[in-house]
Amino acid sequence: MNIEEFNNAIKSKTFAGYELKEDKDSYGNASAWIILNDKKDIEAVANAVKAYKGRCIVATAYKNHSGTHTVIYHFDIEGLIINVQLETDDQSIVSITPTLPSANWAEREIREMYGVEPIGHPDKDRLFLDYSLAKGVLNEYISLSKMQLGVSETDILWENVNKEIKQ
Amino acid sequence: MSKVIPKLFRINTGSCNGCDVEFVATAFVDKFQLDTLGIELVSDVKDANLLVITGPLSARSESFLKNALGKLKKPFVVVGIGTCSVSCGIFRDSYAINGPIDKFVEVDVNIAGCPPRPQSIAEGIAKGVKVLEQKMHGEATPKAIDTIFKDFSAPESFRGRMSLNEENCTACRTCETVCPSNAIEISSTDDGWFVHKIWHNSCCFCGNCAYFCPTDAIFATNSFDTAKLQSEKFSDVNIGYIDYQKCSCCGEMYMPPSQGLLNKSYIYNNVSKLNERICSKCRKEANFKRMYA
Numbered sequence: 443m444n445i446e447e448f449n450n451a452i453k454s455k456t457f458a459g460y461e462l463k464e465d466k467d468s469y470g471n472a473s474a475w476i477i478l479n480d481k482k483d484i485e486a487v488a489n490a491v492k493a494y495k496g497r498c499i500v501a502t503a504y505k506n507h508s509g510t511h512t513v514i515y516h517f518d519i520e521g522l523i524i525n526v527q528l529e530t531d532d533q534s535i536v537s538i539t540p541t542l543p544s545a546n547w548a549e550r551e552i553r554e555m556y557g558v559e560p561i562g563h564p565d566k567d568r569l570f571l572d573y574s575l576a577k578g579v580l581n582e583y584i585s586l587s588k589m590q591l592g593v594s595e596t597d598i599l600w601e602n603v604n605k606e607i608k609q
Numbered sequence: 610m611s612k613v614i615p616k617l618f619r620i621n622t623g624s625c626n627g628c629d630v631e632f633v634a635t636a637f638v639d640k641f642q643l644d645t646l647g648i649e650l651v652s653d654v655k656d657a658n659l660l661v662i663t664g665p666l667s668a669r670s671e672s673f674l675k676n677a678l679g680k681l682k683k684p685f686v687v688v689g690i691g692t693c694s695v696s697c698g699i700f701r702d703s704y705a706i707n708g709p710i711d712k713f714v715e716v717d718v719n720i721a722g723c724p725p726r727p728q729s730i731a732e733g734i735a736k737g738v739k740v741l742e743q744k745m746h747g748e749a750t751p752k753a754i755d756t757i758f759k760d761f762s763a764p765e766s767f768r769g770r771m772s773l774n775e776e777n778c779t780a781c782r783t784c785e786t787v788c789p790s791n792a793i794e795i796s797s798t799d800d801g802w803f804v805h806k807i808w809h810n811s812c813c814f815c816g817n818c819a820y821f822c823p824t825d826a827i828f829a830t831n832s833f834d835t836a837k838l839q840s841e842k843f844s845d846v847n848i849g850y851i852d853y854q855k856c857s858c859c860g861e862m863y864m865p866p867s868q869g870l871l872n873k874s875y876i877y878n879n880v881s882k883l884n885e886r887i888c889s890k891c892r893k894e895a896n897f898k899r900m901y902a
Contacts, residue, residue, distance in 0.1 A: 574704050596702050600794050603808050606843030 623667030666708030
């Protein structure tokens with residue numbers, strides 16, 4: 443299995459085209475970066491990964507300054523790492539879990555943390571966040587100082603203290 | 610009067626284990642003489658009349674606590690170990706926390722600290738035994754109990770309660786900002802004062818405030834006797850007042866720089882005197898004249 447072979451496999455299947463970059467780490471392990479022009483093409487890529495008996499390692503997401511989200515799937519086929527990047531501006535992606543069950547938790551995580559809905563995902567339940575927390579908590583900006591110090595946002599504690607203080 | 614035998618049972622209601630480790634240390638070290646109090650550790654809550662609770666009471670442990678409370682011998686005494694028993698500590702405001710424990714049971718003694726020192730735990734349990742004796746003999750619960758263990762000094766490297774030198778404080782709010790346990794509050798009053806409060810029952814003795822204070826106004830002491838009766842729950846506060854001053858030059862009110870800061874900035878004594886009781890604007894003028902007039 444090499445990058446060229448994989449490229450040939452998805453070339454005819456994808457609809458809107460993509461950009462392919464090859465890379466090698468310091469140990470000589472090959473990896474590929476595929477940037478999709480249309481987010482729907484992820485299905486074709488997933489089908490190709492499945493055909494080669496590959497798996498989804500993990501998927502990551504982040505929110506861009508413009509408000510859109512970038513999702514990156516990381517696939518593994520016999521030790522070859524294929525990273526597929528796609529953009530979404532309507533907070534939805536096509537779920538690849540029906541094709542590759544290994545993407546199940548990663549997609550649910552993206553749904554909870556970033557509010558990006560994987561359409562067609564078989565599981566509607568929350569993965570780890572409590573239902574009292576809103577979807578997409580990682581879209582909110584939390585300053586580093588607040589995160590590091592963990593200082594409470596409420597003043598309930600000091601209100602109690604000030605009420606009972608004996609001066 | 611018959612001798613009371615306190616039988617101790619311990620419950621962990623979602624503690625981070627910090628208090629539990631200190632508690633075990635306290636129980637094992639002879640120095641704290643828990644055995645001289647006649648305490649017996651029991652494995653069944655049915656036999657216990659001295660209940661020691663650690664942790665902020667997580668939602669999951671609530672039913673376990675309620676179950677244990679129903680089985681206790683009466684009368685019983687509840688001793689809460691750690692800041693969590695007072696205010697839930699760093700876990701407060703979390704959706705997974707139903708505490709503090711005094712929502713569900715009448716707590717008699719709180720031992721604040723994150724975690725408390727063994728001396729403080731020994732003190733709190735000794736106080737709990739006193740309360741138990743009084744309850745057994747049908748006396749009213751006391752409003753205050755004298756410190757039982759007098760030796761609360763620690764080696765110099767240990768951090769204890771924080772204290773404030775009002776003369777050096779400029780109410781810059783650095784300590785309030787860096788405090789991870791929300792134990793420091795600086796508020797201003799209408800008549801030109803700043804009030805600096807350190808709440809010892811929330812403080813975790815980390816010393817961040819002292820480390821970052823630019824004028825050395827806040828500092829750690831060696832004292833850590835934090836065991837208090839429940840009635841004194843919210844009263845353990847160190848209050849400092851920081852005053853505005855009137856400028857001796859233009860007469861306007863201003864926040865003076867601390868003497869410590871002035872001494873650092875002006876190494877010559879006559880210059881330091883020149884800047885006493887002058888607002889920053891007049892000080893700038895005075896120094897400008899001194900340099901260029």
